[in-house]
Each structure stands twice: as C-alpha cells, then as structure tokens.
Amino acid sequence: MKIVGVCACTVGIAHTYIAQEKLEKAAEKLGYDIHLETQGTIGTENPLTQEEIDSADIAILAIDVKIKGMERFQNITKLTVPTDIAIKSPTKLIEKSVEVAKSRMSGTKA
Amino acid sequence: MDxxxxxNPKTIVVNSNAQSKDEVLKEIVHYLYEAGNVNDESEFLKAVYKRESQGVTGIGNGVAIPHGQSSSVIDPGVAIVTLKHPIAWESLDDQKIKIVVLFAVSDNSEGAKLHLQLLAQFAKKLGNDDVLESLKSAEDVQEITEAFE
Known part of the structure; x- marks a missing residue:
C-alpha cells in the first residue's frame, strides 16, 4: 500500500508540519509507505512528482487552503480533509484511506 | 543550525501562573517583545487573535500552538510557556491546555526563509507524542530545550 498526500494550513507555519509528522508516524506504525508534500509559508517541501502520485494507491489531502498543483491528483482516488482531522486522528485517517483504496481496487477487478 | x-531560552517560561488564555497570550507576547522578536505588542497580539478566529489552535494532548504573522515581527521566533494551572482553550480534544507554544512569523517570509524553515521543523516535532510527553514533564528551561533534541 502506497500513500501520497499534501499538507497545507492557513498560515502555513504550524498545522501543516504537525499534520505531516502525525500522518507519517501513524503510517509507519501501521506499516504503510507514505510520502507527504508540505505547502507552507516557506514554499513547497518534499515535493511529489507525477510518477509518484500515479504509482500510489491513494492520496490524502490534509488541507485548509487551495493547493498548488491540484491537477496532479486528477487520476488518483483521494480523501480531502482539514488538517485538524489529520492532527486529531491520524491513525483513523490512514486506516480509512487504506480501506477506500482497497475497495477501489477490488471494485476495478470485479 | 538545528x-x-x-x-531562545529567554522566551521559555516554566510554570507560569497565568489563569486564562488572554492572560497567557499577553504574557508570552511580552516575552517576545523583550527578547526582540516583536516590536509592537498590541499589533502582534491582534495578529494572534486574528489567527485564533480562523480555527482551533489547541492540537490536543494539552498543547496549544497559537501563532501570528505580522509586520510587527522583526525576528521570527517561538516562545514556550508551561502552565501551573491548566486553562480553558479551544482544542481538538476538549482538554485543558498545559503548554502554549506561540509562533511569531514576519510578513516578509522571503527575508526570513532560513528562520521559517527552522520553525517548520520545530512545528513538526510537536506532532511527535514523545516530544510532547517530555515537554509536559519538563521542570526547567533546559529540560524544555532538551525535549527538542
């Protein structure tokens, strides 16, 4: 299972990076591969390439504002939530995204 | 720089006696003023309340991370205050707040990029439950800074 995503909050200084850390830690614990891009006051860090997004199973957009490069996620199943959700229940959010990804996969097979 | x-140890206070959100915010802003991060306390406080009006800054686990972006910030920085008595604060898990970490960010983000990068790394650490636990049990300024090692 490979997860990609973006974190971005209103001011771009605190919630963005806390959400990133929480989701990374939660995914790691559950044994999933995760790559999160952050878009904050300092700009984009840890950027995702189109190839990475295309090869992932699901995208989590933990965002409170419009993000740059939204078009990259056109062809992937995505969950969009406020950063608060990622900070409050990171494990639940990862589990939910995996569930969605799995149901999509079995859906395409059938 | 890590x-x-x-x-800055000057902007860390352990066991503040503040009794309310208003009181602790004023106290912290004053530390940032004295340390030279902010040149206008009331302007900066306004920016902090503007951010408060946009959403909850209590991130759960007894920790709040208010922040303000304002031209009154001449040197971006962070202040950390632990509270003797937990106070009411809008929070994701409705717990009272024991630790307040206030970020001061300048309007001119280009000129302060390196500093803001450090603040971002600092914020990332606050997403780590182990760091929060060490912060909560810290008894002095040194133990607070060590929590971020």
Missing part, C-alpha cells in the same frame, strides 16, 4: 538552537 531546531534546538532556534529556541
């Missing part, structure tokens, strides 16, 4: 060195 995350730990971005913390």
């Amino acid at each position: 995350v730990k060195s971005s913390i």
Whole structure:
C-alpha cells in the first residue's frame, strides 16, 4: 500500500508540519509507505512528482487552503480533509484511506 | 543550525501562573517583545487573535500552538510557556491546555526563509507524542530545550 498526500494550513507555519509528522508516524506504525508534500509559508517541501502520485494507491489531502498543483491528483482516488482531522486522528485517517483504496481496487477487478 | 538552537531560552517560561488564555497570550507576547522578536505588542497580539478566529489552535494532548504573522515581527521566533494551572482553550480534544507554544512569523517570509524553515521543523516535532510527553514533564528551561533534541 502506497500513500501520497499534501499538507497545507492557513498560515502555513504550524498545522501543516504537525499534520505531516502525525500522518507519517501513524503510517509507519501501521506499516504503510507514505510520502507527504508540505505547502507552507516557506514554499513547497518534499515535493511529489507525477510518477509518484500515479504509482500510489491513494492520496490524502490534509488541507485548509487551495493547493498548488491540484491537477496532479486528477487520476488518483483521494480523501480531502482539514488538517485538524489529520492532527486529531491520524491513525483513523490512514486506516480509512487504506480501506477506500482497497475497495477501489477490488471494485476495478470485479 | 538545528531546531534546538532556534529556541531562545529567554522566551521559555516554566510554570507560569497565568489563569486564562488572554492572560497567557499577553504574557508570552511580552516575552517576545523583550527578547526582540516583536516590536509592537498590541499589533502582534491582534495578529494572534486574528489567527485564533480562523480555527482551533489547541492540537490536543494539552498543547496549544497559537501563532501570528505580522509586520510587527522583526525576528521570527517561538516562545514556550508551561502552565501551573491548566486553562480553558479551544482544542481538538476538549482538554485543558498545559503548554502554549506561540509562533511569531514576519510578513516578509522571503527575508526570513532560513528562520521559517527552522520553525517548520520545530512545528513538526510537536506532532511527535514523545516530544510532547517530555515537554509536559519538563521542570526547567533546559529540560524544555532538551525535549527538542
């Protein structure tokens, strides 16, 4: 299972990076591969390439504002939530995204 | 420069007696003023309340991370205050707040990029439950800075 995503909050200084850390830690614990891009006051860090997004199973957009490069996620199943959700229940959010990804996969097979 | 060195001991206070959100915010803003991070306390406080009006800054686990972006910030920085008595604060898990970490960010983000990068790394650490636990049990300024090692 490979997860990609973006974190971005209103001011771009605190919630963005806390959400990133929480989701990374939660995914790691559950044994999933995760790559999160952050878009904050300092700009984009840890950027995702189109190839990475295309090869992932699901995208989590933990965002409170419009993000740059939204078009990259056109062809992937995505969950969009406020950063608060990622900070409050990171494990639940990862589990939910995996569930969605799995149901999509079995859906395409059938 | 690492995350730990971005913390100024002058803007860390352990066991503040503040009794309310208003009181602790005023207290912290004053520390940032005295440390030379902010040149206008009331302007900066306004920016902090503007951010408060946009959403909850209590991130759960007894920790709040208010922040303000304002031209009154001449040197971006962070202040950390632990509270003797937990106070009411809008929070994701409705717990009272024991630790307040206030970020001061300048309007001119280009000129302060390195500093803001450090603050971002600092914020990332606050997403780590182990760091929060060490912060909560810290008894002095040194133990607070060590939590970020």
